[in-house]
Amino acid sequence: MSKKDRNNNNPFYDPSLNARHRSSKRFKTFTLSSLIFSIAFLAFFLFDIISKGSPAFEQAYINIPVTYNEKTIKNTRTAIDKKYRKIISRAWLRGLPKLAEANPEFMGKTIDTWVLADDQVDQYLKGHYHKLKRKDRALIDNMKTHGKVELKFNEIFFLNGDSKIPEFAGLNSAIVGSIFTLLITMAFAFPIGVMTAIYLEEFAEDNKFTQIIEVNINNLAAIPSILFGLLGLAIFINLFGLPRSSPLVGGLTLALMTLPIIIVSSRAALRSVPDSIRQAAYGLGLTKIEVTRDHVLPLAFPGILTGSIIGLAQAMGETAPLIIIGMIAFIPDAPGSIMEAATVMPAQLFTWAGMPERMYIEKTAAGIMVLLTILISLNAIAIYLRKKFEVKW
Amino acid sequence: MVEGKIRMSKDNKVKVKVEKLNLWYGENHALHGISTDIYENKITALIGPSGCGKSTFLRCLNRMNDLISSVNIEGQIIIDRKNIYDKDVDEVSVRKRVGMVFQQPNPFPKSIYDNVAYAPIKHGIVSKGKECDELVETSLRKSGLWNEVKDKLNQPGTSLSGGQQQRLCIARTIAIKPEVILMDEPTSALDPISTEKIEALMLELKKDYTIIVVTHNMQQAARVADYTAFFHLGKLVEYDETETIFVNPSNKKTEDYITGRFG
Numbered sequence: 001m002s003k004k005d006r007n008n009n010n011p012f013y014d015p016s017l018n019a020r021h022r023s024s025k026r027f028k029t030f031t032l033s034s035l036i037f038s039i040a041f042l043a044f045f046l047f048d049i050i051s052k053g054s055p056a057f058e059q060a061y062i063n064i065p066v067t068y069n070e071k072t073i074k075n076t077r078t079a080i081d082k083k084y085r086k087i088i089s090r091a092w093l094r095g096l097p098k099l100a101e102a103n104p105e106f107m108g109k110t111i112d113t114w115v116l117a118d119d120q121v122d123q124y125l126k127g128h129y130h131k132l133k134r135k136d137r138a139l140i141d142n143m144k145t146h147g148k149v150e151l152k153f154n155e156i157f158f159l160n161g162d163s164k165i166p167e168f169a170g171l172n173s174a175i176v177g178s179i180f181t182l183l184i185t186m187a188f189a190f191p192i193g194v195m196t197a198i199y200l201e202e203f204a205e206d207n208k209f210t211q212i213i214e215v216n217i218n219n220l221a222a223i224p225s226i227l228f229g230l231l232g233l234a235i236f237i238n239l240f241g242l243p244r245s246s247p248l249v250g251g252l253t254l255a256l257m258t259l260p261i262i263i264v265s266s267r268a269a270l271r272s273v274p275d276s277i278r279q280a281a282y283g284l285g286l287t288k289i290e291v292t293r294d295h296v297l298p299l300a301f302p303g304i305l306t307g308s309i310i311g312l313a314q315a316m317g318e319t320a321p322l323i324i325i326g327m328i329a330f331i332p333d334a335p336g337s338i339m340e341a342a343t344v345m346p347a348q349l350f351t352w353a354g355m356p357e358r359m360y361i362e363k364t365a366a367g368i369m370v371l372l373t374i375l376i377s378l379n380a381i382a383i384y385l386r387k388k389f390e391v392k393w
Numbered sequence: 394m395v396e397g398k399i400r401m402s403k404d405n406k407v408k409v410k411v412e413k414l415n416l417w418y419g420e421n422h423a424l425h426g427i428s429t430d431i432y433e434n435k436i437t438a439l440i441g442p443s444g445c446g447k448s449t450f451l452r453c454l455n456r457m458n459d460l461i462s463s464v465n466i467e468g469q470i471i472i473d474r475k476n477i478y479d480k481d482v483d484e485v486s487v488r489k490r491v492g493m494v495f496q497q498p499n500p501f502p503k504s505i506y507d508n509v510a511y512a513p514i515k516h517g518i519v520s521k522g523k524e525c526d527e528l529v530e531t532s533l534r535k536s537g538l539w540n541e542v543k544d545k546l547n548q549p550g551t552s553l554s555g556g557q558q559q560r561l562c563i564a565r566t567i568a569i570k571p572e573v574i575l576m577d578e579p580t581s582a583l584d585p586i587s588t589e590k591i592e593a594l595m596l597e598l599k600k601d602y603t604i605i606v607v608t609h610n611m612q613q614a615a616r617v618a619d620y621t622a623f624f625h626l627g628k629l630v631e632y633d634e635t636e637t638i639f640v641n642p643s644n645k646k647t648e649d650y651i652t653g654r655f656g
Contacts, residue, residue, distance in 0.1 A: 206462075280501065282457065286512060
């Protein structure tokens with residue numbers, strides 16, 4: 001039987017179908033390759049960040065004899081043998097008097113101590129570019145064979161603030177700054193945003209005025225964030241005279257930026273509450289607040305929460321508006337209040353990324369890892385809360 | 394007020410008096426000069442083709458139409474000798490005395506107990522605790538749901554079947570001790586067995602309440618209603634005892650609708 005005959009025998013034979021199925025397959029290939037493309041990018045990004053950043057969680061220490069006495073505490077350089085002076089951290093020497101004060105029994109003795117190494121030593125040990133002289137390199141190699149050089153967990157990265165000495169720089173002040181800033185952001189943006197959404201959804205009549213407001217809120221959500229920085233500068237710093245670089249101003253500025261996101265998502269959540277619930281409640285002779293607070297809001301709450309946390313996560317990763325209001329300053333110590341100068345994590349990373357020393361590169365990457373971890377946790381919390389409060393129908 | 398509540402020995406006591414009721418949705422004139430009396434402790438069925446205004450009329454009786462801003466209402470609805478559209482009447486208190494059951498069972502996504510207890514507590518009918526427990530029990534008993542749910546009062550009301558949900562909604566309504574109960578196609582989303590239970594319940598409830606029910610199902614009107622009103626194009630075409638409407642309608646339109654010639 002020829003192919004033609006076979007087709008004639010088949011009542012379902014449709015000559016156009018082959019080409020149409022091929023076209024479907026092509027379409028599927030396009031969509032799938034787009035997906036693979038984006039996954040590849042994400043994988044490359046994560047691999048790059050993790051491979052660059054993970055060494056920063058370890059830091060080089062060397063074990064050398066340190067002499068503790070009146071003289072060495074006054075002139076800390078003399079506490080250490082000359083040959084080691086190039087390979088230890090200047091920042092560690094600065095902390096020597098405090099170390100001696102905390103351990104009075106050390107006085108008058110020479111003790112083998114694990115000492116923070118210079119950033120060049122650290123980079124040399126990790127196989128990165130370094131500027132160590134041959135003499136120092138030989139010394140390190142020799143000490144290594146005697147177990148006097150070690151990479152230890154890098155507490156400094158989490159406990160210290162920023163520093164111009166790379167091995168002494170950490171994220172602590174930026175983390176504290178971020179927490180203060182985001183607390184302010186949430187304290188203002190969440191209640192104002194949710195209340196606005198409730199007014200627009202539950203109270204406002206649908207007229208020209210509310211339509212204009214609605215369009216403008218949607219537009220605000222898409223405005224370049226740096227403009228909010230200019231607004232914050234003009235209002236909070238110049239008009240109200242609040243201290244620049246402070247978490248208060250930063251938080252208020254980010255609140256302006258987060259507000260439209262919270263309003264839009266809260267309105268969507270309120271709108272998704274079936275009208276039958278409102279009808280049922282009004283039908284029982286309940287008042288507006290009883291209907292809204294006790295019947296509508298609990299149903300909308302998971303959506304409101306999710307939108308707010310996503311808004312918070314976005315505010316957390318924001319740098320541009322904070323640069324304008326001065327939160328990019330060099331902050332070695334964590335702020336003690338919302339009025340003190342502070343910086344935030346992304347701004348800290350921005351600063352580090354511009355530093356010439358090689359060690360800041362891995363600190364930047366490690367900082368991105370910390371930031372990403374927090375953002376992913378925030379999103380996970382959002383999902384968890386939505387699932388937890390979601391009402392089954 | 395007090396005399397209004399005394400049951401008269403004469404059978405037909407007017408509970409709701411509607412006078413020249415006109416309603417507009419914006420420009421659209423939806424109800425045309427409706428005047429009628431609705432009798433106490435009777436079931437009155439409102440029938441008519443879709444869009445005839447029967448549901449709109451029903452929602453006028455507890456001022457639910459006030460929730461729509463484009464609605465304009467003229468005329469009077471007098472309950473207990475007071476026009477509920479008078480300026481000094483709060484629509485919230487109207488809805489407390491004129492309860493409503495909807496087409497789709499719409500229990501709150503709260504526990505069965507809270508579904509019934511929430512509104513009476515807010516209205517100050519009972520306080521939390523034993524008093525409230527008793528009210529929940531009586532309301533659920535009256536709606537014939539008690540035996541089915543007494544062991545799971547803390548489960549969500551939404552976990553019940555459709556028919557049970559609707560009876561829960563009825564229990565919720567009678568818990569606020571209304572005098573009139575409006576039902577907007579209460580069985581159209583339910584299966585025949587649940588429908589039968591609701592209808593039996595309506596006949597039981599009319600001893601204590603005045604019931605006005607919108608229905609698309611003419612057999613239902615014939616089965617449960619004492620009086621039937623036929624609406625067409627926003628007008629009340631005919632209103633009489635159910636038997637008269639179904640057996641011997643005086644208007645040609647009513648006859649056409651009941652015999653299924655349009656609708």
